[in-house]
């Protein structure tokens with residue numbers, strides 16, 4: 163898959179589906195020759211290299227003469243793997259290293275390349291694994307005495323390329339990294355649309371699509387988490403690209419903290435992309451012998467439209483990123499207590515919830531916020547992870563679940579503390595920003611200083627003690643505040659630029675340790691809903707609570723857009739009690755994720771119970787093979803009109819689930835929705851009218867969804883099963 167020709171100095175990565183080529187030029191710079199569909203011949207690059215050829219004269223300090231390069235290239239515009247900084251190339255380097263003189267000049271040149279049969283292990287950070295090969299390119303800035311490994315990993319069975327850097331100080335003096343992004347990608351054209359997913363709490367991942375801007379454009383977070391405001395998943399698409407045709411290049415970062423995806427186009431109309439950790443307030447001291455690894459950036463290539471990119475991300479996340487032992491297995495139907503009773507419960511109420519949750523097919527009961535410390539509202543208790551025994555008898559609750567064959571799970575928010583807590587009273591210095599006269603509270607809470615290993619250890623010990631006494635099957639790991647004060651009492655003034663990143667490392671250290679020690683406990687990520695929905699979290703947590711908004715008015719878009727970059731199996735989706743739409747509409751939508759509930763189950767009517775129990779049965783029958791392990795097609799995008807339609811097809815094409823939903827009310831509709839992914843020759847019975855048609859019929863003519871009058875959020879949930 164990967165070969166390096168020493169004579170031509172061309173490195174080729176090709177998995178027979180996509181290809182990537184890099185040329186090591188005379189000066190030792192890595193020129194990116196090609197990225198796209200696999201080529202049959204990688205020799206014909208001369209004209210690419212010579213495009214806009216232009217030699218930048220060089221000055222030899224010893225002889226006092228100008229020295230050109232035999233192999234000239236356009237120094238400030240050639241597509242490169244790593245632009246230098248502080249020299250003529252002003253497009254924006256991915257990396258800046260400063261030495262003790264304060265110089266900004268950073269100039270990495272090629273030394274050697276090693277070809278590996280695996281993905282690199284990135285110390286302290288989540289990383290991809292699986293069938294792949296890696297080009298480990300060693301670069302050096304001999305002035306700074308810093309080495310950089312550029313890792314390019316290509317996957318055998320997916321159109322995915324992973325990039326990252328590893329820096330090592332080989333000198334005798336300290337250096338400072340003031341920018342350490344994960345990748346650069348220079349493309350020879352810029353006529354793309356840039357799609358990104360912005361939003362806020364309860365409106366995560368809205369779809370924004372605009373032509374790549376002239377000059378500089380950025381999609382980023384500086385909130386200390388990947389954020390609801392912008393998600394790290396972005397993609398470029400050819401202007402004419404659709405769901406199933408055209409070139410699309412997707413990007414994501416295996417990281418949960420600040421990020422920056424930056425594009426730059428100049429008058430030459432090439433596109434210069436850098437992606438990685440946000441450099442705002444970032445500075446990392448690298449002492450002699452020390453190493454710094456960047457998170458991995460994942461690039462997915464599709465020459466067949468958005469859905470092919472999206473499907474590659476789905477399989478990549480499930481097969482090459484997640485580490486949860488049971489990740490490809492069935493995820494139980496979950497009942498969460500939060501929206502039903504918030505903090506206001508006692509043992510009897512929870513037991514009654516469990517009994518009634520059983521009637522709607524629940525398999526995992528989760529007690530959310532409010533079970534610990536002095537937590538009767540959100541003013542107190544975070545940081546004190548001991549059961550409030552006066553409020554809840556957790557042993558009894560767990561026994562009650564067990565007797566009914568249910569799993570049991572619980573809520574934590576490990577990285578936070580309320581000023582009104584025993585932990586904060588004993589250790590005020592454990593909170594970020596400690597020592598300042600006034601601290602900003604977010605939901606009445608402060609952020610714990612997870613850059614300090616003592617703090618992480620304290621929370622670990624508390625959680626461990628809990629888990630030993632209460633062996634739960636599931637933990638919801640919440641995170642309800644952004645990082646406001648990125649200053650730590652545990653680090654000296656000159657190292658405060660490390661805090662944002664160290665907080666993320668602390669998060670991974672604790673989550674990594676607990677998931678390793680409890681490999682069969684399922685951890686679900688959460689951050690005020692979907693404020694930390696990212697690949698870093700997915701490495702440990704096979705699912706993430708997608709949004710606190712379950713009402714279809716917003717949820718249609720949230721669910722659909724999230725599934726463009728992330729597999730349905732990781733999208734925590736609950737039916738709640740919002741009155742905007744029927745339970746059956748909300749349940750149908752929640753089926754396209756990991757299905758669950760959040761309401762007061764004591765209040766459900768017999769009719770509602772029957773309806774929800776029926777949907778739970780569909781989930782149990784179809785989730786694993788069709789929705790989680792199958793292929794997802796996005797048939798109608800809600801950002802393009804009044805409808806949303808998604809379809810999942812099992813890998814053997816024997817079954818399919820289709821959901822069509824409209825937003826606003828409509829009158830007559832004559833509508834045949836063409837399906838995808840079915841076997842043309844097979845016969846399928848559909849549950850809409852019970853008819854049997856060939857796969858060809860559904861693909862060419864379509865599913866007949868014609869109807870007179872569609873009310874708001876009316877929907878059709880259609881199952882297709884093979885008739886043998």
Ligand code: GLA
Pocket residue numbers: 500530531573640642688689690691707710
């Ligand atoms: C956040 C989560 C909710 C719930 C509450 C509890 O808002 O997104 O699902 O867990 O916290 O305080």
